[in-house]
Amino acid sequence: MTMTKKKTIFTAAVLAVLLAVCIVVDMLLPSYHIAVVVIKKATVYSLVAVSMNLLNGFTGLFSLGQAGFMLLGAYAYAVLTIPVDKRAGVYQYFNGGALKFSVPEIFAGFLGDRVGTTVGMLLALLVGGILAALMAYLIGLPVLRLKSDYLAIATLGFAEILRAFFQWNALGPITNGSNLLKSYPAFSHATPYVVLAGLMIAVILLLINSTYGRAFKAIRDDEVAAEAMGINLAHHKRMAFIISSFFAGIGGGMLAMYMGAIAAAPFKSALTYEILLIVVIGGIGSITGSILASFLYIFFSEWLLRGLDAGKFLGINAPAIFKNGFRMVVLSVIIMVIVLFFRKGIMGDKELPDLLDRRPKQRKKEAAGK
Amino acid sequence: MSKNVLKVENATMQFGGVVAVDNLNLEINEGEIVALIGPNGAGKTTAFNVVTGVYQPTNGAVWFNGEKIIENHPQGKMKKLYKGQHDGEYTGVLAPTPDKITKLGMARTFQNIRLWKSQTVFNNVLIAKHCRTTSNVFSATFRMNRKEEAAQRAHVEELLKIVGLYDVKDELATSLPYGKQRRLEIARALAAEPQLLLLDEPAAGMNPQETDELTAFIGEIRDKFNLTVFLIEHHMNLVMGISDRIYVLDFGKLIAEGTPAEIQNNQRVIDAYLGVADDA
Amino acid sequence: MQQILPYIINGISVGGQYALIAIGYTLVYGILRLINFAHGDVFMVAGLVMVYATTAMPFYVALPLVLIATVILGFTIERLAYKPLRTAPRMSVMISAIGVSYLIQNLAFYITGGVPQPVTRPIPWISENVTILGASTKRVTLITPILTILLVIALVYLINHTKIGMAMRAAAKDFETAQLMGIKINAVISMTFVIGSFLAAVGSMLYFTNYPSVAITSGGMPGLKAFVAAVFGGIGSIPGAVVGAFIIGLCEEIIKGLGYTTFSDAFTFALLIVVLCVKPTGLFGEKVTDKV
Numbered sequence: 001m002t003m004t005k006k007k008t009i010f011t012a013a014v015l016a017v018l019l020a021v022c023i024v025v026d027m028l029l030p031s032y033h034i035a036v037v038v039i040k041k042a043t044v045y046s047l048v049a050v051s052m053n054l055l056n057g058f059t060g061l062f063s064l065g066q067a068g069f070m071l072l073g074a075y076a077y078a079v080l081t082i083p084v085d086k087r088a089g090v091y092q093y094f095n096g097g098a099l100k101f102s103v104p105e106i107f108a109g110f111l112g113d114r115v116g117t118t119v120g121m122l123l124a125l126l127v128g129g130i131l132a133a134l135m136a137y138l139i140g141l142p143v144l145r146l147k148s149d150y151l152a153i154a155t156l157g158f159a160e161i162l163r164a165f166f167q168w169n170a171l172g173p174i175t176n177g178s179n180l181l182k183s184y185p186a187f188s189h190a191t192p193y194v195v196l197a198g199l200m201i202a203v204i205l206l207l208i209n210s211t212y213g214r215a216f217k218a219i220r221d222d223e224v225a226a227e228a229m230g231i232n233l234a235h236h237k238r239m240a241f242i243i244s245s246f247f248a249g250i251g252g253g254m255l256a257m258y259m260g261a262i263a264a265a266p267f268k269s270a271l272t273y274e275i276l277l278i279v280v281i282g283g284i285g286s287i288t289g290s291i292l293a294s295f296l297y298i299f300f301s302e303w304l305l306r307g308l309d310a311g312k313f314l315g316i317n318a319p320a321i322f323k324n325g326f327r328m329v330v331l332s333v334i335i336m337v338i339v340l341f342f343r344k345g346i347m348g349d350k351e352l353p354d355l356l357d358r359r360p361k362q363r364k365k366e367a368a369g370k
Numbered sequence: 371m372s373k374n375v376l377k378v379e380n381a382t383m384q385f386g387g388v389v390a391v392d393n394l395n396l397e398i399n400e401g402e403i404v405a406l407i408g409p410n411g412a413g414k415t416t417a418f419n420v421v422t423g424v425y426q427p428t429n430g431a432v433w434f435n436g437e438k439i440i441e442n443h444p445q446g447k448m449k450k451l452y453k454g455q456h457d458g459e460y461t462g463v464l465a466p467t468p469d470k471i472t473k474l475g476m477a478r479t480f481q482n483i484r485l486w487k488s489q490t491v492f493n494n495v496l497i498a499k500h501c502r503t504t505s506n507v508f509s510a511t512f513r514m515n516r517k518e519e520a521a522q523r524a525h526v527e528e529l530l531k532i533v534g535l536y537d538v539k540d541e542l543a544t545s546l547p548y549g550k551q552r553r554l555e556i557a558r559a560l561a562a563e564p565q566l567l568l569l570d571e572p573a574a575g576m577n578p579q580e581t582d583e584l585t586a587f588i589g590e591i592r593d594k595f596n597l598t599v600f601l602i603e604h605h606m607n608l609v610m611g612i613s614d615r616i617y618v619l620d621f622g623k624l625i626a627e628g629t630p631a632e633i634q635n636n637q638r639v640i641d642a643y644l645g646v647a648d649d650a
Numbered sequence: 651m652q653q654i655l656p657y658i659i660n661g662i663s664v665g666g667q668y669a670l671i672a673i674g675y676t677l678v679y680g681i682l683r684l685i686n687f688a689h690g691d692v693f694m695v696a697g698l699v700m701v702y703a704t705t706a707m708p709f710y711v712a713l714p715l716v717l718i719a720t721v722i723l724g725f726t727i728e729r730l731a732y733k734p735l736r737t738a739p740r741m742s743v744m745i746s747a748i749g750v751s752y753l754i755q756n757l758a759f760y761i762t763g764g765v766p767q768p769v770t771r772p773i774p775w776i777s778e779n780v781t782i783l784g785a786s787t788k789r790v791t792l793i794t795p796i797l798t799i800l801l802v803i804a805l806v807y808l809i810n811h812t813k814i815g816m817a818m819r820a821a822a823k824d825f826e827t828a829q830l831m832g833i834k835i836n837a838v839i840s841m842t843f844v845i846g847s848f849l850a851a852v853g854s855m856l857y858f859t860n861y862p863s864v865a866i867t868s869g870g871m872p873g874l875k876a877f878v879a880a881v882f883g884g885i886g887s888i889p890g891a892v893v894g895a896f897i898i899g900l901c902e903e904i905i906k907g908l909g910y911t912t913f914s915d916a917f918t919f920a921l922l923i924v925v926l927c928v929k930p931t932g933l934f935g936e937k938v939t940d941k942v
Contacts, residue, residue, distance in 0.1 A: 062741055142927040149685050149744060153877065154926050157919030160874075164916035203511065210510040211496075211503050211519065214489075218497045221486035228422060228480075230472035230501025230562050239507060269870065270755070273748050280745050285488075325760035332753040339749045340734055343742055349488065 051247035060220030068159030073128030073252030098173035132249025182261035289347030381430035382454035408619035657907035665899025670853030671876035674846025690873015696854035724847025884935025
């Protein structure tokens with residue numbers, strides 16, 4: 001009993017400290033500072049990685065459609081929130097677009113500027129999530145009957161189809177064809193991102209530890225046994241797929257917010273691969289791992305290894321080697337090492353509170369290692 | 371005359387040209403322990419898989435508590451290939467997935483243990499209670515089902531005490547010794563609140579002492595949970611010790627049925643197990 | 651008809667190029683049950699090597715060099731990234747393949763600086779323009795399907811009539827038993843990657859003769875489409891992959907001809923999803939049943 005209590009206090013303390021750090025960073029640093037940027041991007045990636053982990057790690061469905069669902073969320077957010085007076089400029093090739101309203105502005109009308117805009121932005125995010133969930137509902141039925149690698153390739157293909165649709169000129173009045181969507185509102189500070197993604201991840205955690213989450217894990221461990229024990233495979237797989245897509249949609253909306261301008265082009269399979277690899281680094285089946293890996297990955301790629309691209313790293317000046325792209329080469333080599341030799345990733349299937357119940361033997365080993 | 375729980379009617383299971391189960395008929399009454407025996411490859415597990423909905427029979431029907439739950443007739447490619455009898459007798463198609471059959475009140479164990487490897491002993495049993503959950507995903511996620519969850523956990527603890535696994539409830543299921551894993555599979559099946567328990571070689575790999583314990587245990591749980599038990603087994607001590615009736619399969623065909631004493635003296639059964647001397 | 655004809659000719663040619671890539675997927679899948687996500691990138695690297703080699707040295711040195719370099723790349727990928735995971739779950743190997751793809755693309759970005767590399771010296775003769783039935787096209791368009799068919803015939807002969815081919819068939823049928831029967835499984839797998847990479851290199855040389863430049867993302871799409879072709883034809887089946895590739899190549903070019911270029915990619919994937927749902931084993935695939 002005391003152990004459970006200890007764990008709860010430990011987890012709460014860690015989370016409180018992280019939130020406090022984030023608020024302090026926001027107060028001290030301008031919003032364009034690299035630290036703020038890293039926190040924002042890493043939080044968005046955390047949410048998407050956790051949503052992918054729910055499907056690939058906890059339910060054992062190897063899906064590669066994440067980029068497609070993020071695309072839906074991102075577009076829903078951008079399309080619904082671009083201010084009315086900016087629409088003529090954004091949709092310059094499509095007569096100002098088909099939509100003549102902006103959700104945040106509608107709410108700003110009767111809730112006041114600050115509150116109304118925020119409510120409108122959150123609502124747009126939610127719409128993105130719901131759209132992604134609806135799409136998952138539609139394609140889930142045929143696609144989820146497929147076995148592991150066929151499922152992977154079918155979901156990957158689905159994401160590509162979706163991308164083609166969003167670039168189609170006939171849908172231009174809404175999607176702006178292959179042109180950028182921009183000028184939509186976004187949170188400038190890091191704290192709103194952290195709070196929002198944190199809440200979403202908390203919901204996913206609650207789900208995973210509920211009776212439904214346990215059923216998902218049973219499907220992952222042994223599908224035949226799960227079905228024999230009364231778990232409806234089609235129903236539960238679809239449920240996991242829809243929920244995961246919902247959060248990927250919201251994550252996509254937040255990514256749009258972070259990027260400031262979006263087009264369909266970046267939502268390629270490469271984005272899905274990137275997130276999958278983050279999940280693997282963190283540990284398939286660990287929420288803490290996915291979050292940790294997202295932060296490490298973004299911190300490394302956006303900040304720490306910047307010098308590898310800019311000619312100077314750790315005081316070594318070698319522009320011939322440290323040129324554009326070297327940082328990603330280094331990162332992908334690190335990823336390959338993890339994939340090949342540390343298959344469990346950083347956390348394995350452990351979570352933050354589990355760090356407390358290390359056995360004395362392991363603790364000793366660690367002390368020796370240091 | 372007690373109530374009929376399970377009735378298998380003219381069930382044939384054919385894979386391409388191979389007839390694994392050939393026109394099987396059997397009945398199990400409430401409270402009985404019935405064994406299905408036969409040499410390796412006789413089609414016993416296939417019969418189980420047909421009853422539990424893993425395979426759809428090529429022809430025939432299965433009744434549970436007087437209600438027809440499975441029915442099929444040769445269709446498509448099987449129409450030409452079909453080698454069984456009673457072709458044309460069945461017209462409807464009833465093909466529920468295994469989970470639906472479990473919900474009706476049947477639960478099984480597996481010949482080659484299939485526990486959920488990453489889960490603890492406790493969770494393995496708790497997950498089996500999922501099919502009896504009434505809360506939806508929303509109320510379960512936001513913990514509006516606390517009462518139900520608590521009741522389920524209490525029931526799981528009780529079950530674990532009955533099967534004698536309570537003191538290892540927080541261990542990983544796969545860390546248990548073989549015999550205990552088999553018991554855990556039975557506990558898991560019981561958690562699904564079945565009326566009919568199907569055991570696929572529960573004593574496989576057990577030593578004589580463990581087998582004796584298991585024999586007593588099966589009798590105990592039958593009485594405690596008012597179960598009907600249908601089991602496949604090779605250990606004749608166990609089969610003869612607890613079965614009320616026995617069915618014998620050979621090459622997919624039913625060759626005998628009766629009480630243990632009748633089966634022990636049945637010439638066809640002896641031939642099937644020992645082989646027939648070649649007269650020709 | 652006159653307007654659509656060039657698209658049909660193009661379609662057959664593109665189909666041939668897809669076929670050469672698709673064989674690599676289908677051979678590897680047949681034996682390892684692995685979607686080699688890095689195969690498309692191997693194809694792209696072959697294109698890059700061709701661009702660099704042909705500008706630096708004469709063709710009779712450059713072209714064999716492309717083949718050798720690609721084969722070495724395919725062989726190395728298998729040894730470094732897949733062999734250590736032989737006993738790991740399938741998902742780990744698939745993740746490793748995705749990791750390799752990611753690594754190759756980043757490496758290519760670093761080397762090229764992210765700029766598409768122009769094909770400055772296309773292979774002579776086959777890149778010359780010819781007129782056929784009133785439609786003007788490059789000679790490579792006509793050569794591709796012929797060369798593809800010849801290579802496929804050679805490959806089918808290799809698989810059906812040589813010792814290594816027999817070993818490959820045995821490994822595809824039952825990996826573990828083949829190993830127990832004394833087949834050197836690692837040699838067979840390496841051979842599979844060598845053949846797959848070789849064909850991808852040939853496909854790449856033909857493909858990029860028709861295009862002005864090689865970009866780091868050039869491999870992704872043809873790679874995925876060739877994979878779809880392999881699935882469409884029934885993965886594990888060589889004739890299936892070839893037929894599938896020609897059908898996809900043709901359909902895609904006809905869709906372009908009708909003015910729906912945006913959807914030529916989407917079509918391929920829609921076809922994939924339909925095939926997987928209606929007949930997951932593809933046109934020529936074998937049915938496998940799971941045992942409980």
